Amino acid sequence: MMLKIGVIGAGAIGKEHIRRCSTVLQGASIVAVSDINAEGARSAVTALGLEAKIYDDGHALIADPEVQAVLVTSWDPTHEEFTLAAIAAGKPVFCEKPLAMSAEGCRRIVDAEMRAGRRLVQVGFMRPYDDGYQALKQAIAQGEVGTPLMLHCAHRNASVNESYSTDMAITNTLIHELDVLRWLLNDDYVSAQVIFPRSTRNAHANLRDPQIVLLETRSGVRIDVEVFVNCQYGYDIQCEVVGESGIARLPEPASVQMRKQARLATEILTDWKDRFIRAYDVELQAFIDDVKADELRGPSAWDGYAASVAADACLKAQQSGSVEPVEMAPRPDFYPR
Numbered sequence: 001m002m003l004k005i006g007v008i009g010a011g012a013i014g015k016e017h018i019r020r021c022s023t024v025l026q027g028a029s030i031v032a033v034s035d036i037n038a039e040g041a042r043s044a045v046t047a048l049g050l051e052a053k054i055y056d057d058g059h060a061l062i063a064d065p066e067v068q069a070v071l072v073t074s075w076d077p078t079h080e081e082f083t084l085a086a087i088a089a090g091k092p093v094f095c096e097k098p099l100a101m102s103a104e105g106c107r108r109i110v111d112a113e114m115r116a117g118r119r120l121v122q123v124g125f126m127r128p129y130d131d132g133y134q135a136l137k138q139a140i141a142q143g144e145v146g147t148p149l150m151l152h153c154a155h156r157n158a159s160v161n162e163s164y165s166t167d168m169a170i171t172n173t174l175i176h177e178l179d180v181l182r183w184l185l186n187d188d189y190v191s192a193q194v195i196f197p198r199s200t201r202n203a204h205a206n207l208r209d210p211q212i213v214l215l216e217t218r219s220g221v222r223i224d225v226e227v228f229v230n231c232q233y234g235y236d237i238q239c240e241v242v243g244e245s246g247i248a249r250l251p252e253p254a255s256v257q258m259r260k261q262a263r264l265a266t267e268i269l270t271d272w273k274d275r276f277i278r279a280y281d282v283e284l285q286a287f288i289d290d291v292k293a294d295e296l297r298g299p300s301a302w303d304g305y306a307a308s309v310a311a312d313a314c315l316k317a318q319q320s321g322s323v324e325p326v327e328m329a330p331r332p333d334f335y336p337r
Protein backbone atom coordinates (compact mmCIF):
# COMPACT_ATOMS: atom_id res chain seq x y z
CA MET A 1 0.00 0.00 0.00
CA MET A 2 1.36 3.44 -0.96
CA LEU A 3 0.94 6.18 1.64
CA LYS A 4 -0.60 9.17 -0.14
CA ILE A 5 1.11 12.35 1.04
CA GLY A 6 0.20 16.02 0.67
CA VAL A 7 2.97 18.63 1.05
CA ILE A 8 2.33 22.19 2.26
CA GLY A 9 5.17 24.50 1.22
CA ALA A 10 7.13 23.88 -1.99
CA GLY A 11 10.25 25.89 -1.21
CA ALA A 12 13.78 24.61 -0.63
CA ILE A 13 13.08 21.75 1.75
CA GLY A 14 9.58 21.10 0.42
CA LYS A 15 11.10 20.32 -2.99
CA GLU A 16 13.77 18.16 -1.37
CA HIS A 17 11.16 16.13 0.54
CA ILE A 18 8.95 15.81 -2.57
CA ARG A 19 11.98 14.51 -4.47
CA ARG A 20 13.01 12.04 -1.80
CA CYS A 21 9.44 10.72 -1.27
CA SER A 22 9.04 10.29 -5.04
CA THR A 23 12.45 8.98 -6.09
CA VAL A 24 14.44 7.75 -3.06
CA LEU A 25 12.13 6.39 -0.37
CA GLN A 26 9.83 3.38 -0.41
CA GLY A 27 6.08 3.17 0.07
CA ALA A 28 4.82 6.71 -0.46
CA SER A 29 3.58 8.92 -3.27
CA ILE A 30 3.01 12.66 -3.40
CA VAL A 31 -0.62 13.26 -4.39
CA ALA A 32 -1.01 16.96 -3.57
CA VAL A 33 1.19 20.02 -3.12
CA SER A 34 0.21 23.42 -1.79
CA ASP A 35 2.01 26.75 -1.69
CA ILE A 36 0.84 30.35 -1.39
CA ASN A 37 2.83 30.65 -4.59
CA ALA A 38 0.82 28.08 -6.59
CA GLU A 39 3.22 28.42 -9.53
CA GLY A 40 6.08 27.31 -7.28
CA ALA A 41 4.05 24.27 -6.26
CA ARG A 42 3.26 23.48 -9.89
CA SER A 43 6.86 23.72 -11.00
CA ALA A 44 8.00 21.49 -8.11
CA VAL A 45 5.56 18.86 -9.32
CA THR A 46 6.18 19.12 -13.05
CA ALA A 47 9.98 19.14 -12.60
CA LEU A 48 9.65 15.56 -11.37
CA GLY A 49 6.88 14.55 -13.80
CA LEU A 50 4.45 13.92 -10.91
CA GLU A 51 0.69 13.96 -11.20
CA ALA A 52 -0.12 15.72 -7.95
CA LYS A 53 -3.00 18.13 -7.35
CA ILE A 54 -2.04 21.76 -6.74
CA TYR A 55 -3.67 23.79 -3.96
CA ASP A 56 -3.04 27.40 -3.03
CA ASP A 57 -4.59 26.79 0.40
CA GLY A 58 -3.02 24.29 2.78
CA HIS A 59 -6.33 23.70 4.57
CA ALA A 60 -7.96 22.54 1.32
CA LEU A 61 -5.06 20.09 0.88
CA ILE A 62 -5.54 18.72 4.41
CA ALA A 63 -9.29 18.28 3.71
CA ASP A 64 -8.66 16.35 0.46
CA PRO A 65 -9.90 12.78 1.16
CA GLU A 66 -7.10 11.33 -0.99
CA VAL A 67 -4.42 12.84 1.29
CA GLN A 68 -3.59 10.31 4.03
CA ALA A 69 -0.64 12.12 5.63
CA VAL A 70 0.67 15.70 5.56
CA LEU A 71 4.17 17.20 5.37
CA VAL A 72 4.39 20.80 6.60
CA THR A 73 7.37 22.50 4.95
CA SER A 74 6.09 26.07 4.79
CA TRP A 75 7.54 29.06 6.73
CA ASP A 76 8.07 28.68 10.46
CA PRO A 77 5.07 30.82 11.65
CA THR A 78 2.61 28.65 9.65
CA HIS A 79 3.55 25.33 11.27
CA GLU A 80 1.24 25.44 14.27
CA GLU A 81 -1.86 26.23 12.23
CA PHE A 82 -1.33 23.42 9.70
CA THR A 83 -0.27 20.86 12.31
CA LEU A 84 -3.39 21.57 14.40
CA ALA A 85 -5.55 21.29 11.27
CA ALA A 86 -4.02 17.92 10.37
CA ILE A 87 -4.60 16.64 13.91
CA ALA A 88 -8.23 17.86 13.74
CA ALA A 89 -8.63 15.93 10.48
CA GLY A 90 -7.13 12.81 12.13
CA LYS A 91 -4.22 12.77 9.65
CA PRO A 92 -0.60 12.03 10.62
CA VAL A 93 1.61 15.06 10.09
CA PHE A 94 5.35 15.49 9.67
CA CYS A 95 6.08 19.10 10.60
CA GLU A 96 9.42 20.75 9.89
CA LYS A 97 11.15 22.52 12.79
CA PRO A 98 10.20 24.55 14.74
CA LEU A 99 6.92 22.85 15.68
CA ALA A 100 5.54 26.29 16.63
CA MET A 101 6.89 29.76 17.33
CA SER A 102 6.62 29.43 21.12
CA ALA A 103 6.28 26.80 23.83
CA GLU A 104 2.67 27.91 24.23
CA GLY A 105 2.01 27.12 20.56
CA CYS A 106 3.69 23.72 20.91
CA ARG A 107 1.63 23.05 24.02
CA ARG A 108 -1.58 23.59 22.00
CA ILE A 109 -0.35 20.90 19.60
CA VAL A 110 0.59 18.54 22.45
CA ASP A 111 -2.86 19.01 23.99
CA ALA A 112 -4.66 18.48 20.67
CA GLU A 113 -2.67 15.30 20.01
CA MET A 114 -3.38 13.94 23.48
CA ARG A 115 -7.09 14.67 22.98
CA ALA A 116 -6.90 12.74 19.68
CA GLY A 117 -5.66 9.81 21.79
CA ARG A 118 -2.83 8.66 19.50
CA ARG A 119 0.42 10.03 18.17
CA LEU A 120 -0.15 11.93 14.94
CA VAL A 121 2.84 14.30 14.92
CA GLN A 122 6.51 13.83 14.01
CA VAL A 123 8.76 16.91 14.14
CA GLY A 124 11.44 17.34 11.45
CA PHE A 125 14.36 17.14 13.85
CA MET A 126 16.62 15.05 11.61
CA ARG A 127 19.87 15.13 13.57
CA PRO A 128 19.00 12.16 15.82
CA TYR A 129 18.86 10.15 12.56
CA ASP A 130 22.35 11.28 11.50
CA ASP A 131 24.97 8.50 11.62
CA GLY A 132 27.51 10.84 13.26
CA TYR A 133 25.21 11.93 16.10
CA GLN A 134 24.14 8.30 16.60
CA ALA A 135 27.77 7.20 16.92
CA LEU A 136 28.44 10.05 19.36
CA LYS A 137 25.43 9.10 21.48
CA GLN A 138 26.55 5.48 21.53
CA ALA A 139 30.08 6.46 22.60
CA ILE A 140 28.67 8.51 25.48
CA ALA A 141 26.22 5.79 26.52
CA GLN A 142 29.02 3.19 26.52
CA GLY A 143 31.02 5.40 28.89
CA GLU A 144 33.87 5.91 26.38
CA VAL A 145 34.69 9.36 27.81
CA GLY A 146 33.17 8.98 31.25
CA THR A 147 30.38 11.18 32.53
CA PRO A 148 29.83 14.21 30.23
CA LEU A 149 30.77 17.49 31.92
CA MET A 150 30.78 20.10 29.12
CA LEU A 151 29.77 20.42 25.48
CA HIS A 152 31.31 22.84 22.98
CA CYS A 153 29.16 23.21 19.86
CA ALA A 154 28.96 25.36 16.77
CA HIS A 155 26.18 25.84 14.22
CA ARG A 156 27.53 27.80 11.28
CA ASN A 157 25.77 28.70 8.03
CA ALA A 158 27.68 30.36 5.17
CA SER A 159 25.13 33.19 4.91
CA VAL A 160 21.47 34.06 5.40
CA ASN A 161 19.18 36.48 3.58
CA GLU A 162 17.75 39.79 4.79
CA SER A 163 14.56 38.26 6.17
CA TYR A 164 16.61 36.46 8.84
CA SER A 165 16.59 38.34 12.17
CA THR A 166 18.31 38.02 15.57
CA ASP A 167 15.49 35.92 17.10
CA MET A 168 15.70 33.40 14.23
CA ALA A 169 19.20 32.42 15.35
CA ILE A 170 17.26 30.77 18.19
CA THR A 171 13.89 29.71 16.72
CA ASN A 172 15.12 28.70 13.26
CA THR A 173 18.76 27.64 13.79
CA LEU A 174 19.67 26.84 17.43
CA ILE A 175 16.41 24.87 17.70
CA HIS A 176 18.31 21.90 16.16
CA GLU A 177 20.85 21.91 19.02
CA LEU A 178 18.10 22.43 21.59
CA ASP A 179 16.59 19.18 20.38
CA VAL A 180 19.62 17.05 19.57
CA LEU A 181 21.70 17.88 22.68
CA ARG A 182 18.79 16.99 24.95
CA TRP A 183 18.52 13.68 23.07
CA LEU A 184 22.31 13.14 23.14
CA LEU A 185 22.59 13.61 26.91
CA ASN A 186 19.16 12.24 27.81
CA ASP A 187 18.74 15.36 29.93
CA ASP A 188 16.71 18.60 30.04
CA TYR A 189 17.78 22.24 30.30
CA VAL A 190 17.42 24.36 33.42
CA SER A 191 18.87 27.71 32.31
CA ALA A 192 19.94 29.70 29.26
CA GLN A 193 21.99 32.80 28.55
CA VAL A 194 22.89 34.55 25.30
CA ILE A 195 26.07 36.55 24.73
CA PHE A 196 26.70 38.80 21.75
CA PRO A 197 30.35 39.04 20.71
CA ARG A 198 31.51 41.68 18.25
CA SER A 199 29.17 41.48 15.22
CA THR A 200 30.34 40.52 11.77
CA ARG A 201 30.07 43.19 9.07
CA ASN A 202 28.41 40.52 6.92
CA ALA A 203 25.20 40.55 9.00
CA HIS A 204 22.14 42.54 7.85
CA ALA A 205 20.53 45.36 9.83
CA ASN A 206 18.09 43.13 11.76
CA LEU A 207 20.62 40.50 12.77
CA ARG A 208 23.24 40.35 15.50
CA ASP A 209 25.63 37.66 14.38
CA PRO A 210 27.36 35.63 15.84
CA GLN A 211 25.75 34.72 19.16
CA ILE A 212 26.95 32.42 21.93
CA VAL A 213 24.28 30.47 23.79
CA LEU A 214 25.12 29.04 27.20
CA LEU A 215 22.91 26.25 28.53
CA GLU A 216 22.89 24.29 31.75
CA THR A 217 21.21 20.91 32.11
CA ARG A 218 19.43 19.33 35.07
CA SER A 219 22.48 17.12 35.77
CA GLY A 220 24.84 20.14 35.66
CA VAL A 221 26.35 19.75 32.18
CA ARG A 222 27.41 23.14 30.78
CA ILE A 223 26.95 23.72 27.05
CA ASP A 224 28.17 26.50 24.81
CA VAL A 225 26.82 26.83 21.28
CA GLU A 226 28.22 29.33 18.82
CA VAL A 227 25.53 30.28 16.31
CA PHE A 228 27.17 32.05 13.38
CA VAL A 229 24.98 32.27 10.29
CA ASN A 230 27.22 34.44 8.08
CA CYS A 231 30.46 32.56 8.63
CA GLN A 232 31.17 32.74 4.86
CA TYR A 233 33.29 29.61 4.58
CA GLY A 234 30.71 26.78 4.63
CA TYR A 235 27.99 24.87 6.46
CA ASP A 236 29.69 23.58 9.56
CA ILE A 237 28.20 21.69 12.50
CA GLN A 238 30.47 20.93 15.46
CA CYS A 239 29.85 19.11 18.71
CA GLU A 240 32.52 18.16 21.24
CA VAL A 241 31.64 16.32 24.43
CA VAL A 242 34.14 16.73 27.27
CA GLY A 243 33.83 13.83 29.69
CA GLU A 244 35.59 12.84 32.91
CA SER A 245 38.10 10.68 31.06
CA GLY A 246 38.21 11.91 27.47
CA ILE A 247 36.68 13.84 24.63
CA ALA A 248 34.24 12.63 21.98
CA ARG A 249 33.65 14.66 18.82
CA LEU A 250 30.91 14.55 16.20
CA PRO A 251 32.55 12.99 13.11
CA GLU A 252 33.17 15.22 10.11
CA PRO A 253 31.26 14.27 6.94
CA ALA A 254 33.34 11.88 4.79
CA SER A 255 35.62 13.76 2.41
CA VAL A 256 38.66 12.74 0.40
CA GLN A 257 41.87 14.15 1.82
CA MET A 258 43.94 15.89 -0.85
CA ARG A 259 47.64 16.54 -0.82
CA LYS A 260 48.41 18.91 -3.63
CA GLN A 261 50.06 22.24 -4.38
CA ALA A 262 51.80 22.18 -1.02
CA ARG A 263 48.47 21.87 0.85
CA LEU A 264 46.67 19.19 2.84
CA ALA A 265 42.91 19.74 2.43
CA THR A 266 39.45 18.24 2.82
CA GLU A 267 36.22 19.71 1.49
CA ILE A 268 33.76 21.56 3.74
CA LEU A 269 30.13 21.31 2.66
CA THR A 270 28.18 24.51 2.09
CA ASP A 271 24.52 23.45 2.39
CA TRP A 272 22.31 21.72 4.94
CA LYS A 273 20.76 19.71 2.09
CA ASP A 274 24.03 17.86 1.58
CA ARG A 275 25.30 17.83 5.16
CA PHE A 276 22.26 15.90 6.43
CA ILE A 277 21.07 14.28 3.21
CA ARG A 278 21.03 10.76 4.63
CA ALA A 279 19.46 11.83 7.92
CA TYR A 280 16.55 13.44 6.02
CA ASP A 281 16.07 10.22 4.04
CA VAL A 282 16.05 8.09 7.17
CA GLU A 283 13.72 10.37 9.18
CA LEU A 284 11.12 10.52 6.41
CA GLN A 285 11.31 6.79 5.66
CA ALA A 286 10.70 6.22 9.38
CA PHE A 287 7.67 8.55 9.24
CA ILE A 288 6.23 6.67 6.24
CA ASP A 289 6.81 3.24 7.79
CA ASP A 290 5.54 4.28 11.23
CA VAL A 291 2.37 5.88 9.83
CA LYS A 292 1.62 2.64 8.02
CA ALA A 293 2.20 0.68 11.24
CA ASP A 294 0.06 3.26 13.09
CA GLU A 295 2.90 3.79 15.56
CA LEU A 296 4.82 7.06 15.25
CA ARG A 297 8.15 6.84 17.10
CA GLY A 298 10.21 9.76 15.75
CA PRO A 299 10.73 13.16 17.44
CA SER A 300 7.39 13.92 19.07
CA ALA A 301 5.28 16.98 19.73
CA TRP A 302 6.68 16.79 23.26
CA ASP A 303 10.22 17.03 21.86
CA GLY A 304 9.03 20.04 19.83
CA TYR A 305 7.62 21.54 23.03
CA ALA A 306 10.78 20.83 25.07
CA ALA A 307 12.99 22.53 22.46
CA SER A 308 10.62 25.51 22.33
CA VAL A 309 10.58 25.98 26.11
CA ALA A 310 14.37 26.35 25.94
CA ALA A 311 14.07 28.57 22.84
CA ASP A 312 11.66 30.88 24.69
CA ALA A 313 14.21 31.22 27.53
CA CYS A 314 16.95 32.02 24.98
CA LEU A 315 14.75 34.68 23.36
CA LYS A 316 14.19 36.23 26.77
CA ALA A 317 17.92 36.01 27.47
CA GLN A 318 18.70 37.82 24.19
CA GLN A 319 16.72 40.76 25.57
CA SER A 320 17.71 40.64 29.23
CA GLY A 321 21.36 39.68 28.95
CA SER A 322 20.78 37.58 32.09
CA VAL A 323 20.65 33.88 32.87
CA GLU A 324 17.02 32.85 32.33
CA PRO A 325 15.38 29.74 33.84
CA VAL A 326 14.04 27.01 31.54
CA GLU A 327 10.86 25.73 33.15
CA MET A 328 9.17 22.73 31.57
CA ALA A 329 5.82 21.24 32.46
CA PRO A 330 6.04 17.63 33.71
CA ARG A 331 6.16 15.12 30.84
CA PRO A 332 2.77 13.40 30.34
CA ASP A 333 2.76 9.55 30.25
CA PHE A 334 1.40 9.88 26.70
CA TYR A 335 5.00 10.69 25.64
CA PRO A 336 7.42 8.04 26.88
CA ARG A 337 11.08 9.06 26.52
Ligand SMILES: NC(=O)c1ccc[n+]([C@@H]2O[C@H](COP(=O)([O-])OP(=O)(O)OC[C@H]3O[C@@H](n4cnc5c(N)ncnc54)[C@H](O)[C@@H]3O)[C@@H](O)[C@H]2O)c1
Pocket residue numbers: 008009010011012013014034035036037040057058073074075076078096097098124125126172272
Ligand atom coordinates in the same frame (compact mmCIF):
# COMPACT_ATOMS: atom_id res chain seq x y z
N1 LIG B 1 15.19 20.30 9.11
C1 LIG B 1 15.98 21.14 8.47
O1 LIG B 1 17.20 21.05 8.51
C2 LIG B 1 15.38 22.22 7.66
C3 LIG B 1 16.08 22.72 6.55
C4 LIG B 1 15.49 23.77 5.83
C5 LIG B 1 14.26 24.27 6.20
N2 LIG B 1 13.64 23.75 7.28
C6 LIG B 1 12.32 24.30 7.70
O2 LIG B 1 11.42 24.10 6.61
C7 LIG B 1 10.60 25.23 6.43
C8 LIG B 1 10.76 25.76 5.03
O3 LIG B 1 12.06 26.21 4.86
P1 LIG B 1 12.66 26.48 3.40
O4 LIG B 1 14.12 26.65 3.58
O5 LIG B 1 12.17 25.45 2.45
O6 LIG B 1 11.99 27.89 3.08
P2 LIG B 1 11.53 28.47 1.67
O7 LIG B 1 11.28 29.91 1.87
O8 LIG B 1 12.49 28.03 0.61
O9 LIG B 1 10.16 27.72 1.38
C9 LIG B 1 9.00 27.90 2.14
C10 LIG B 1 7.80 27.82 1.20
O10 LIG B 1 6.61 27.88 2.00
C11 LIG B 1 5.67 28.63 1.26
N3 LIG B 1 4.64 29.11 2.16
C12 LIG B 1 4.73 30.09 3.08
N4 LIG B 1 3.55 30.22 3.73
C13 LIG B 1 2.71 29.29 3.22
C14 LIG B 1 1.37 28.92 3.49
N5 LIG B 1 0.65 29.56 4.42
N6 LIG B 1 0.84 27.89 2.78
C15 LIG B 1 1.56 27.26 1.85
N7 LIG B 1 2.84 27.57 1.55
C16 LIG B 1 3.41 28.57 2.22
C17 LIG B 1 6.50 29.74 0.60
O11 LIG B 1 5.81 30.31 -0.51
C18 LIG B 1 7.74 28.97 0.19
O12 LIG B 1 7.62 28.43 -1.12
C19 LIG B 1 10.99 26.22 7.52
O13 LIG B 1 10.10 26.10 8.58
C20 LIG B 1 12.38 25.80 7.94
O14 LIG B 1 12.64 26.10 9.29
C21 LIG B 1 14.15 22.73 7.99
Ligand SMILES: O[C@H]1[C@H](O)[C@@H](O)[C@H](O)[C@@H](O)[C@H]1O
Pocket residue numbers: 157172173176229272
Ligand atom coordinates in the same frame (compact mmCIF):
# COMPACT_ATOMS: atom_id res chain seq x y z
O1 LIG C 1 16.14 26.23 8.09
C1 LIG C 1 17.53 26.02 8.11
C2 LIG C 1 17.81 24.58 8.51
O2 LIG C 1 17.11 24.23 9.64
C3 LIG C 1 19.29 24.32 8.70
O3 LIG C 1 19.47 23.00 9.19
C4 LIG C 1 19.92 25.32 9.68
O4 LIG C 1 21.30 25.10 9.73
C5 LIG C 1 19.65 26.74 9.24
O5 LIG C 1 20.21 27.65 10.16
C6 LIG C 1 18.17 27.01 9.09
O6 LIG C 1 17.99 28.33 8.60
